[in-house]
Amino acid sequence: MKTRYRVNKISAAVGLCLLSGAVLAQEQQEDKVIEEVVATGTRLQGSAAAVVQERKNQAFVADILGSEQISRTGDSDAASALRRVTGLTLVDGKFIYVRGLGERYSSARLNGASIPSPDLTRNVIPLDIFPSNVIESLSVQKAYSPNMPAAFGGGNVDIRTKSIPSDFVAGIQLGIEGNTNNSDGYTYNRDDSGMPDALKTAIVHYQGDFSLRNIISRDALVATDSATAAEQARAINNGLLESLPRNMTLKDESLDPNYSAQAFIGDSFEEPLFGGTIGFIASAKYDNKWEYADRRNAVISANLADGCSTTMDTADDVANSCFDSLVDSQITNQTERLNGLLTVGYRWKTHNISYTKIYIKDNEDESEISVSQNPSQNITIAQDNTAALDQKFTYEERKLDIDQFRGQHTFLDLMGLGVDWHYTQSAATTDIPLKATFSFSEDYDDDGNYVSSEISGGNGQAEFEYVEMDDHMKNWGGNVNLPLTLGRFEVELKAGWDFIDRARYYTTSSFFVNNSGSAITVNEDADERLNMASYLTDDFIESENVLVAFNEPEAPEADDYLAAQKTDAGYGSFDVFFDNTWRLSGGVRYEAFKQVALESSSLIFDADDLETYFNEDNIAERTIDSDDFYPALSLTYIGGETYQLRFGYGETVVRPDLREVVPVGYYDPRTDIRTTGSTTLVSSTLKNYDIRYELYGDNGDNLALSLFYKDITNPIETILSVGDSSYTASFTNGNQAELYGLEAEWLYDLSWAADGFFTSGNITLSDSEVSIDAADAGNLTNTTKRMNGHSKYVANFQLNYDSANGEHSASLVYNVFGERILASGINGREDAYEQPFQSLDFVYSYYPDFNSTIKLRLRNILGEDQEVMQNGITVRSRTIGTTAQVTYKYDF
Numbered sequence: 001m002k003t004r005y006r007v008n009k010i011s012a013a014v015g016l017c018l019l020s021g022a023v024l025a026q027e028q029q030e031d032k033v034i035e036e037v038v039a040t041g042t043r044l045q046g047s048a049a050a051v052v053q054e055r056k057n058q059a060f061v062a063d064i065l066g067s068e069q070i071s072r073t074g075d076s077d078a079a080s081a082l083r084r085v086t087g088l089t090l091v092d093g094k095f096i097y098v099r100g101l102g103e104r105y106s107s108a109r110l111n112g113a114s115i116p117s118p119d120l121t122r123n124v125i126p127l128d129i130f131p132s133n134v135i136e137s138l139s140v141q142k143a144y145s146p147n148m149p150a151a152f153g154g155g156n157v158d159i160r161t162k163s164i165p166s167d168f169v170a171g172i173q174l175g176i177e178g179n180t181n182n183s184d185g186y187t188y189n190r191d192d193s194g195m196p197d198a199l200k201t202a203i204v205h206y207q208g209d210f211s212l213r214n215i216i217s218r219d220a221l222v223a224t225d226s227a228t229a230a231e232q233a234r235a236i237n238n239g240l241l242e243s244l245p246r247n248m249t250l251k252d253e254s255l256d257p258n259y260s261a262q263a264f265i266g267d268s269f270e271e272p273l274f275g276g277t278i279g280f281i282a283s284a285k286y287d288n289k290w291e292y293a294d295r296r297n298a299v300i301s302a303n304l305a306d307g308c309s310t311t312m313d314t315a316d317d318v319a320n321s322c323f324d325s326l327v328d329s330q331i332t333n334q335t336e337r338l339n340g341l342l343t344v345g346y347r348w349k350t351h352n353i354s355y356t357k358i359y360i361k362d363n364e365d366e367s368e369i370s371v372s373q374n375p376s377q378n379i380t381i382a383q384d385n386t387a388a389l390d391q392k393f394t395y396e397e398r399k400l401d402i403d404q405f406r407g408q409h410t411f412l413d414l415m416g417l418g419v420d421w422h423y424t425q426s427a428a429t430t431d432i433p434l435k436a437t438f439s440f441s442e443d444y445d446d447d448g449n450y451v452s453s454e455i456s457g458g459n460g461q462a463e464f465e466y467v468e469m470d471d472h473m474k475n476w477g478g479n480v481n482l483p484l485t486l487g488r489f490e491v492e493l494k495a496g497w498d499f500i501d502r503a504r505y506y507t508t509s510s511f512f513v514n515n516s517g518s519a520i521t522v523n524e525d526a527d528e529r530l531n532m533a534s535y536l537t538d539d540f541i542e543s544e545n546v547l548v549a550f551n552e553p554e555a556p557e558a559d560d561y562l563a564a565q566k567t568d569a570g571y572g573s574f575d576v577f578f579d580n581t582w583r584l585s586g587g588v589r590y591e592a593f594k595q596v597a598l599e600s601s602s603l604i605f606d607a608d609d610l611e612t613y614f615n616e617d618n619i620a621e622r623t624i625d626s627d628d629f630y631p632a633l634s635l636t637y638i639g640g641e642t643y644q645l646r647f648g649y650g651e652t653v654v655r656p657d658l659r660e661v662v663p664v665g666y667y668d669p670r671t672d673i674r675t676t677g678s679t680t681l682v683s684s685t686l687k688n689y690d691i692r693y694e695l696y697g698d699n700g701d702n703l704a705l706s707l708f709y710k711d712i713t714n715p716i717e718t719i720l721s722v723g724d725s726s727y728t729a730s731f732t733n734g735n736q737a738e739l740y741g742l743e744a745e746w747l748y749d750l751s752w753a754a755d756g757f758f759t760s761g762n763i764t765l766s767d768s769e770v771s772i773d774a775a776d777a778g779n780l781t782n783t784t785k786r787m788n789g790h791s792k793y794v795a796n797f798q799l800n801y802d803s804a805n806g807e808h809s810a811s812l813v814y815n816v817f818g819e820r821i822l823a824s825g826i827n828g829r830e831d832a833y834e835q836p837f838q839s840l841d842f843v844y845s846y847y848p849d850f851n852s853t854i855k856l857r858l859r860n861i862l863g864e865d866q867e868v869m870q871n872g873i874t875v876r877s878r879t880i881g882t883t884a885q886v887t888y889k890y891d892f
Contacts, residue, residue, distance in 0.1 A: 059575055059585035060634050061143035061648055061692050061706065063745075067162075070132050076260075076287075078135060078159055079127035085140050086704075086745045086762035088155075089794050089817040094119075094126035097820075098142065098154030099708060099741060099766060102789035104716065105153025105654055111160060111356070111404060113424035114149065114500050116471035118362070118398040120430055121659065121666055121675075127157070129360050129400060133173075133262050133285050134341040136162045142708070143634065143690045144650030146571040146587035147479065147496055150630040152652040153686060153710075161356060162264075164279035164345045170265040173889040177258035177289075180863075181881030185255045185292040185332035186367045186530070191245035192395045194433035195466040195509060198243040199550075203509070208550045210237055238541050241513065241548035244464050246537070248393050248436065250367060250530035255332070260287035260887075276348035284340045291881075295329040297672055298322075298875045299727065302827045310873055312373050318383040321375050322873050329370040336363045350410035358402040368392040371442075385444045389453065391533045395434040402426040421478035432467035438533040439463075440522070453523040453532055455515050459549070462513035462536065473502040490577040494587070500567040504658055507560040510551040517545035559665070563597040563658040573632075586633035595624040595655065597662040597677075624655065624683065641696065648690035656681040656716060660731050668729065671823055673720070675729040682733055687711040699749055706743040708766075712736065715770050718788055719778040720826045727823070734772040737787055741766025756804060761797040766790070779826040786831075791818040807847050815839040822868050822876070832870040838862055853889040858882070 063085045075081040083090040088098055095103040108125045109115070117125045139158040141148065148156055202210065206218050215221070215233040223229050266281030301308070301324050308322035338361045345354035372388040373380045381387050404424040411417045439461055440453040455461040479496035513536065522535040536546075552559070573587025632650035639645070659666070665676045692706040715737040721728045745762040768787040777783045799812045819833040842858040860882045868876035 056644065056694065056696065058141075059583065059636070060141060060145045060632070061646060061690050062139055062141040065138040065140070067132070067136050070135065070138075076132055077128045078130040078132070078138060078157075081132060081135075082127065082138060082140065082157065083815055084796050084798075084813070085138075086706075086743050086764060086796070088140065089791055089820075091789070094128045095122065095124060096127060096157065097789055097791070098140070099710075099739065099743075099764065101154035101710075101739060101768075101787065104657065106155055106157065107149065107151060107153075108157040108159060109149075110158075110358070110402065110424070111406065111422065112158060113404060113422050113477065114473060114475045114502075115400070115402060115424065115426045116428040116473040116502060116504070118400050118428035118430050118469075118471070120467065120469055120506075121668055122657065127159075129337075129339075129362050129398070130159055131262075131285050131287075131337070131339050131360075133264065133283055134161050134339065134358065136160050142706075143648040144630070144632050144652050144688055145585070145634070146573045146589040146630070146632050147494070148589075149498070149567070150569070150589055150591045150628075150653050151655055152650070152688075153654045153684075161341060161343065161358065162281055162283065164268060164281050164343060164354070165266045166268055166279075168267040169281075170263075170892040171890055172263045173261070173887055175260040175287075175885060175887035177260075177883055177885035179258070179291065179881040179883045181292045181879055182255045182257075182290055183292075184252060185290065186250045186252055186330065186369060187255075187332065187334075188248045188250050188367050188393060188533075190365060190393070190395055190434065191248070192397075192433045193245070194431075196243035198240055199509075199511065202240055203550055206550075208552055210240060210547070210549050212237065212547075234547070237547050241536070241541055241546070242538055244511065244536075244548070245434065245436065246534060248391075248533045250369070250391065250533065252530060255290040255292060256288075258287070258289040258883075258885075260285065262286070271346075274348055276346055278344070278346050280342070280344045282340075282342045284338075286338050287336075289335045289337075291333045291335075293331045293333075293879045293881075295331055295878045296874070296876060297327045297329070298873075299324045300829060300870055300873055300875055302829060304871055304873075312375075312380055312382055315383040318373075318375050318380045324376055325372065325374045327370050327372045329368050331366060331368045334365045336365075337361065350412060351408070353405070353407045356402070356404045356406070358400070358404075360400040362398040362400075364394075364396045364398075366392075366394045368394075381444050381448055385446065387442050387444070389440045389442050389529075391438045391440075393434060393436045393533070394432065397429075397431045397433070399429045400426065401428075416483050418481045418483075419478065422476070424473075424475045426473050426475075428469075428471040428473075430467070430469040432465070435465040435467065436533075437463045438535075440532060441519070450526045450529070451524070452521055453529065454519045454521045455535075455546075456519050457515050457517055459514040460512045461515050461546070463510060463551070464513075465508060465510045467506075467508045469504065469506045471502070471504040473500065475500045488579050490580075492575040494573045494575070496571050498567070498569040498571075500565070500569075502565040504563045506563075506659075506664070510559070512549045512551045513546055514549055515544070515546050520544055561597055561659075561662045561664050563662070564595070565658070566594045568592045581638055583636040583638060584634070585636075586631070588629050588631045590627070590629050592627035593624060593655065595658070595661070597658055624661075626683070628653070643696065644692075644694045646690070646692040646694070648688070648692075650688045652686045652688060654684040654686065654712075654716070656683065656731070660716070671727075671729070673727045673729045673823065675718075678731045680733075681716060681731055682714055684712055684714045684716055684733070686713075700747060701749055702745075702747050704743070704745040708739075708741055708743070710739040712738065712770075715787065717770060717772060718824065719772075719776070719780060720824060721778060727826075729823075730778075732772065732776040732778075734770045734776075737768065737770035739766060739768040739787065739790070756802050758800050758802075759798065760800065761795070763796075764794040765792065767792055781825040781828055781830060785824065786821055788821045788824065791820045793818040808845070810844045811842070813839075813841045813843065815841075819869075825870065830871045832868050832875055835867040835869055837864050837866060839864065851891050853887075853891075855885075855887045855889070857885045857887075859885070 070081040079090055079094055082088050082096050088096050096106050098106045103124045119126050137160045140155050142155040144152045206214055212230055212233040215236050216229045221229040221232045262285035264283035268277055268279035271278050300322055309317040309320045310322050312318050340359045343356045370390045378384045379386055406422045408420045441456050442453045443451040445451055477498040481492055481494040484491040523532050569591040571587055571589035575585045577583050630651050634648045637645040660677045661681055662677045665674055668675045689709040695703040714733040716731055717734050718729050719732050743764045747760040750757040768790045770787045771784045774783055794817045797814045801810045816836050816838045819835055821831045822834045823832045825831045840861040844856045846854045860880055863882050865880050866878040867874055
């Protein structure tokens, strides 16, 4: 009896997952759903069969991942969970590639609404910011339908948040985690107060020119008895320099274990006035995570000699080096995340309204120590007794604030007419109040032992950068549906609207510390190398020839921009069943889209007045103003309860990101390459074809086989250029691209071999090709190649166990993707491929009593590291480590 009660409770949660669009459900109907799910089977704690049923009922090809499935694999956020879905791969722990297409070809929504991204370098949302504790289910639609945004490439992810329970629920969860990499790391005393007010004032007063000559001119300085005009100007400049943070001392110390805490509570109440039901659910989570990694980045030589050396340990290695440059880094990262969810709702008869508030705060603090060697510039330890050392400090604050109102109404007196709507207002902000880089030239003896560090004469011996980004979005949408029965036909007619206004403001201010004299030695003690970033003391500044300068980028590159998007869309669709054997679904969407990006504009940022940005007097170029119709059609043959055969077609578009159409430079965190937008980009158009066969067996057994093909016109690709020691990147449109492949997905009972065991998994095999006109390809080695980010295979396998008494469950989870192009090769170099990462995880859950759950998770058991290879040589690597996590959850 104890076991059955637990299954019923979890099944109720799954039932709520599948009704995420509704706020509450009738208690009598819920009881029937609970019993139906339990009768279907209890694998995956009762969730697998329910999720399969929702996928089966979809008119277009889709995959559903329920909350219990996410819990099963121990994934802590939406991004980690989604890599378990057929054809999806996870990049940098944040972004999802669908069917091998890059993140620009995927999109994400929250309860059907569009929301902005807090990521500085991507238009898409980093899905790792959505913790699993707020998620009821994840829906991945891989075939376009008219009720979705036309900006659809590989797929669309809909994150469905937890809905209101029918009874009282409450619980807490505590967790602790360790990483094999985290025995030691480098911490520092952070100053995150942001850009000093003195510098803000000085930028305006001196019009961005902090030179002594300009200070003398602007302040009308004249010589006095105590100081010349130049000495007075130097004192003013020194004062500005002294306002910057200058006491960031690194410490080599043991890192604390990772830990997390979360709580939730919810309930429903009958209100006596109208006989309706009021309910709520609230949850909050905090986690603190440390991560240490060793990283290597390299640029290989254009003309590689046979048997060239991949190290620089000796002078002979340097003379025969494979590299133009080699950078070895030690990185320590701390991430703090706080999130909260509150949903309140009211149900009266067939009408539901709800309000959801989501607040996510994600702070990331990182220190990096990097040693750079460059044979072409005679900067090597073994041959030239010198190297370049950088100490970097970056603190980034990201916030996502969402307010969402939703309603669902069924009018039984109007032939069952249904109406649902939502209004979502959200803001994503990113603030970097500290980004400092201190650069040194280091000397070594003939045995490679450290001798001294100095700051060279010239510009940029230290750099301070401050970044702010505000991204605001308003989305109002709704749907009207009318069910009809016309003889042997069951028909649903549907129409809807979707209006999106979005505005982004991005600004950065950068300051250089320049040494206008000769080189200055700042350290000669190996034990004090971690303290060198604090060399800019007041005495040092006043006694040495160092000055601060405001660093404005040179044209045509910019560092500030305003951008806005406006989408007005409407659609009409139909869904027709004939004799419960054939199903024809389709429709057409009309979408008018405007986008404008302005760098260094005099316009004042106002997220509530987007029409200002679209005024023709303000926009001369870098503007997209288009409208089009986007059709979709799906035909399904239903072979009773056992199988379905689907055919799908759709036409969609992929538009350039906001940042890709302005000449603003930034470092792409995936590649560490400085990237600049292009003003010539145009949108890509896609034609999508899908065939899917689904076979359903007893107890949730199922098999799905899919074929897909995508024809892409004007695909957006990255092109590279190379300097003496580093790459730069921009974007261009290719001529044509295509993607095609096969997917297989299954869940199968193994109780015939051993009680309680079952297996699930999926595999995707695909290929792609993109061609770029030689005139647009820059120095690309291959103008016809695979699409960037595409993997030829993706595989997920799970071996699962549920004990008969319900007290134990376990899963062994394996994920791997095929090599994918991280950066295209140039000047004769081959393309750089990120190598397959074989992830093996283990999750064990123990239920000692009705209220408690103890979970153990081991991640990256194989100890895999990230690696990128080019011409058969490792050009980028990063250690990952193996983690072990224990959590305890108590349900009241």
